[in-house]
Amino acid sequence: MFDYETIRLIWWLFIGVVAIAFALTEGFDFGICTLLPLLGKSDVERRVIINTVGATWEGNQVWLILLGGAIFAIWPAVYATLFSGLYAAMLLVLFSLFFRPAGFDYRSKIGNPAWRNAWDWGLFIGGTLPPILLGVLVGNLLLGLPFHLDQDLRSFYDGSFWALLSPFALLCGVIGLLVTSFHGALFLKWRTEGVIHDRARTAVSVLGPLLLISLTVATLWLMSSVDRPEITQMAGASAASNPLNKTVVAAGSGWLHHFLATPWMLLAPVLGLAGVALAWLLGKGQSKAGAFLMSSIGISGVLLTVGLGLFPFLLISTSDPRSSLTLWDATASHTTLLLAFWITVVFLPIVLLYTRWVYKVIWGSITEAAVLKDSHTLY
Template sequence: MILHEFIDYDTLKLIWWVLLGVLLIGFAVTDGFDMGVGTLLPFAARTDMERRIAINTIAPVWEGNQVWFILGGGAIFAAWPPLYAVSFSGFYIAMFLILAALILRPVGFKYRSKRDDPRWREMWDWALFIGGFVPALVFGVAVGNVLQGVPFRLSDELRPFYEGGFFGLLNPFALLCGVLSVAMLVMHGGAWLGLKATGMVARRARDYGVLAAAAVIVLFALGGVWIWLGIDGYRITAGITPDMASNPLRKEVAVEPGLWFANYAIYPWMLIAPAMGFLGALGALLGLLRGREISTFLFSKLSVVGIISTVGLSMFPFILPSSIDPRSSLTVWDSGSSHSTLFNMLVATAIFLPLILAYTSWVYKVLWGKVTAKDIEDSQDTAY
């Protein structure tokens, strides 16, 4: 018997749906505080030395953190080819904005301290701000549009056609999700600076983090009410089985308000996700107010995990619903790669993901501790 036949095709699809969520959450939890620090940089750090302190809390780790983004994109490409084709073409301008903003980050790190000129350094400080704020906003806007359904359809030959425009993505609900994403990562960045920075940088970061955590609680609740009252959800009504070959057009889909909450009635344990989102943000808020460090950062992580998990669990089994042709919607069961592809990728992931986790843990252990002005003065040749 071929080895990959020991794992059912439908089980592999479910495993890769979970792994995709793990990779996206890993990116948000790790690189998320990098983006949060970049967003806070012009506000929490006001002198050149303060900004160098803030930058040096993330400069040694951001490249490793961004690996999760690359892994997530690779997983979408290999495990869910229709999802990659539709999302990366339909959201092309949005993706371009994200990549352009992310490119500013390494350039800003490398060039900011090359010249001892206040205007030069301020320019790169704002570049680092853009590198944090823009991706956080656009990722949230993208999620908001996915929850509403994306305007694409599949031809009978399964060719995708995207019929939306960039400015159509900037609708009120999507913008609310974008602001929630920014608030979530600013909270996370504030918790990180409270843990790693010193002096006024840590104090201001905690102050801004308190505001961001409060905004997360309010916006997350408002988004849930909005979805319940005014956003159509999707439900498969016929024509699909978990072990079917990839062909989204074989199913029938109903579209009704409130359907994104249906999974919580069927599987009450899923309520853990939104509870984590709220309780994590509340714990981070209280921790920031009381000046706690490690627990605050852990609560912030918990909130990020809960909020992102809420989106995935609410939509399951849909991964990209279509607003103009619900039958074309992509689901876990009908838009994955072949059985052998998913299995071979799973073997590779089982080997390399633990290595990545082990290396990342080792790096954070080595770099544990606060960044001070004295550290930067003593390391002029290596500090940013």
């Protein structure tokens, strides 16, 4: 039904949608865990904060698993390069995520304040480290990673863990934390009342300008100072996957030229900055759903900027530009893409409908009275 070029592009769009879904759902989830020990001053207040995501945090985390599984099936060369070259960084993300299920499930098993306080900080770690590390990863995707492919298409990582921590990548890590904290504060403001609601609104007022400044600095830095390689020759978009069957110029014309060459793509960074700005302006007032919607649009714009800026690259190699991976030469076979497409067409709508139903059932403000009344069923 779809030729190889078309199905490759469809899967690029699909994986982009999954990445945005992960950022939007797990984003406020991470942010609430980061804000937990900062906005919750008592055990009951912290239980209120936890229960705003208590029924959905596991489902939100599935988007990360789906994202990893999709990359493994659709872009196996990308999966092999990232998960082997960045093994230490990926393990740090995984180990920090371990605190989340343990913290949610064990925190309220014992009433001892020291026990609960320890798990609160465990949830803080599980909500703070992943967005920082994933932000650093995005920064390195934009800068490029030092890897090369041999003639058998085996990937070899030429860098070190510490080399990932460049100034630009660290700025992206800070942005990752600010994005999730800001998004989480807006969600918390939406689903709580009273003092926690007021503290969340204060957090929105503080985090909004910091996020806008960071995003602006990163955008200007990327557009003005970071080189972007250019493909000068490659096989057709429907050719068999072979990343080495192309010619790449290391010092291209830059990221700004890439966006100006296709002016409509400039809508993505504009959408990102405008969405965050409107979320901040609405969020420091009385708006709840509107502010959260604007935050979601802003985050989507930021990720669209990354995806469109990289296109058609998936991974840029700084040590051997020819080894850079693109969606035209680093995908699985045509048959695999088609099979995975039809599986996705059948099951993804079911997942989305179920998710919508869950949020509809559990929606409503979480109050201290409700938590105290249902102490045995709520976290």
